[in-house]
Amino acid sequence: MQPIKQRDSMPLLRRGELAARVGCNLETIRYYEGIGLLPHPPRSQGRHRLYDADLAKRLRFILRGRELGFSIEEIRALLAIADGGGGCADVYALTTQHVEVIRRKIADLRKLQRILTETAARCARDASPECPIIEALQASSADGPLGAASFAVVPNARELGKAVATRP
Amino acid sequence: MQPIKQRDSMPLLRRGELAARVGCNLETIRYYEGIGLLPHPPRSQGRHRLYDADLAKRLRFILRGRELGFSIEEIRALLAIADGGGGCADVYALTTQHVEVIRRKIADLRKLQRILTETAARCARDASPECPIIEALQASSADGPLGAASFAVVPNARELGKAVATRP
DNA sequence: GCTACAATCTGTAGAGACTACAGGATCAAG
DNA sequence: CTTGATCCTGTAGTCTCTACAGATTGTAGC
Numbered sequence: 001m002q003p004i005k006q007r008d009s010m011p012l013l014r015r016g017e018l019a020a021r022v023g024c025n026l027e028t029i030r031y032y033e034g035i036g037l038l039p040h041p042p043r044s045q046g047r048h049r050l051y052d053a054d055l056a057k058r059l060r061f062i063l064r065g066r067e068l069g070f071s072i073e074e075i076r077a078l079l080a081i082a083d084g085g086g087g088c089a090d091v092y093a094l095t096t097q098h099v100e101v102i103r104r105k106i107a108d109l110r111k112l113q114r115i116l117t118e119t120a121a122r123c124a125r126d127a128s129p130e131c132p133i134i135e136a137l138q139a140s141s142a143d144g145p146l147g148a149a150s151f152a153v154v155p156n157a158r159e160l161g162k163a164v165a166t167r168p
Numbered sequence: 169m170q171p172i173k174q175r176d177s178m179p180l181l182r183r184g185e186l187a188a189r190v191g192c193n194l195e196t197i198r199y200y201e202g203i204g205l206l207p208h209p210p211r212s213q214g215r216h217r218l219y220d221a222d223l224a225k226r227l228r229f230i231l232r233g234r235e236l237g238f239s240i241e242e243i244r245a246l247l248a249i250a251d252g253g254g255g256c257a258d259v260y261a262l263t264t265q266h267v268e269v270i271r272r273k274i275a276d277l278r279k280l281q282r283i284l285t286e287t288a289a290r291c292a293r294d295a296s297p298e299c300p301i302i303e304a305l306q307a308s309s310a311d312g313p314l315g316a317a318s319f320a321v322v323p324n325a326r327e328l329g330k331a332v333a334t335r336p
Numbered sequence: 337g338c339t340a341c342a343a344t345c346t347g348t349a350g351a352g353a354c355t356a357c358a359g360g361a362t363c364a365a366g
Numbered sequence: 367c368t369t370g371a372t373c374c375t376g377t378a379g380t381c382t383c384t385a386c387a388g389a390t391t392g393t394a395g396c
Contacts, residue, residue, distance in 0.1 A: 355381100363371085
């Protein structure tokens with residue numbers, strides 16, 4: 001972590017600017033600060049939050065982590081690893097443990113990808129009455145329970161490209 | 169849609185039986201009815217819901233769609249298409265778009281996996297290994313011309329194989 | 337038919353992760 | 367110095383389920 005004074009690359013963003021830049025909702029930033037994923041940023045004289053490039057990166061990591069299906073707590077753990085908090089034993093345990101979680105996620109996503117791709121390939125894309133995609137969905141879990149225990153490993157995944165800052 | 173009277177293949181299930189059969193939570197069925205994904209089913213004299221094979225199929229469709237990462241609203245759209253027998257060009261578009269999102273997720277997860285694995289390995293030797301995972305998820309596709317324009321699809325994906333009916 | 341015990345019914349509350357709004361303070365352009 | 371956009375804080379609402387409470391039904395056994 002460096003002193004907060006910047007070059008001219010990024011002149012300290014305020015909350016709304018940061019939200020626009022990373023593509024999240026304005027309030028999400030405050031929310032992440034509130035639950036401790038983002039540190040309290042420095043403030044202007046009038047108590048407006050000011051974000052530097054490091055905080056922006058951290059925020060992007062969190063947002064993408066959510067999209068990838070990690071829960072808030074999992075992201076908290078990943079950030080702890082990145083922050084180099086605990087000793088080497090802790091880091092080792094955490095990393096290997098997360099590698100396993102990620103391995104399962106990848107396996108599940110691949111399965112989804114395969115199913116969706118194969119199904120789409122059979123689709124005529126015209127106005128034909130029967131659609132293989134619809135049928136595949138109805139086929140229940142013919143291809144097995146689809147990983148049954150992992151996919152996202154988490155409910156409530158963040159929708160990609162959702163909710164950018166409010167604009168009435 | 170056929171008349172509700174059945175042969176002996178499926179003797180009209182009640183909510184709990186249906187939940188057990190399709191592998192979802194008891195209350196989820198009522199929830200989907202509440203938000204209009206499932207129609208109000210016929211009832212017994214005592215107002216117990218009774219589900220036939222068609223409704224079971226529809227429920228499986230919804231659950232499967234959620235597992236595959238479609239949002240509730242997307243599923244609503246897919247169901248409308250299925251109900252209306254309309255063309256499947258839209259379905260195809262939605263699906264391929266989906267596949268692309270999944271492809272990017274897999275790529276990012278692989279990055280994460282690689283870095284975490286390397287960190288764990290270095291942990292055996294170094295005292296304080298660095299773990300640059302935050303950097304790994306920076307570019308991930310968002311930093312295009314207008315930031316978050318290239319994203320797509322899903323909120324709150326249903327975790328695969330989650331929540332079977334409640335059993336204390 | 338009557339008695340139990342399970343399963344459903346309704347409505348409402350809770351979890352997790354945001355998202356929106358109200359009423360006031362601050363910033364920055366003119 | 368004014369003014370409209372932005373930000374502040376706190377609190378309430380949304381979405382997708384899931385759980386619970388108290389009242390009714392369904393049904394198996396006597």
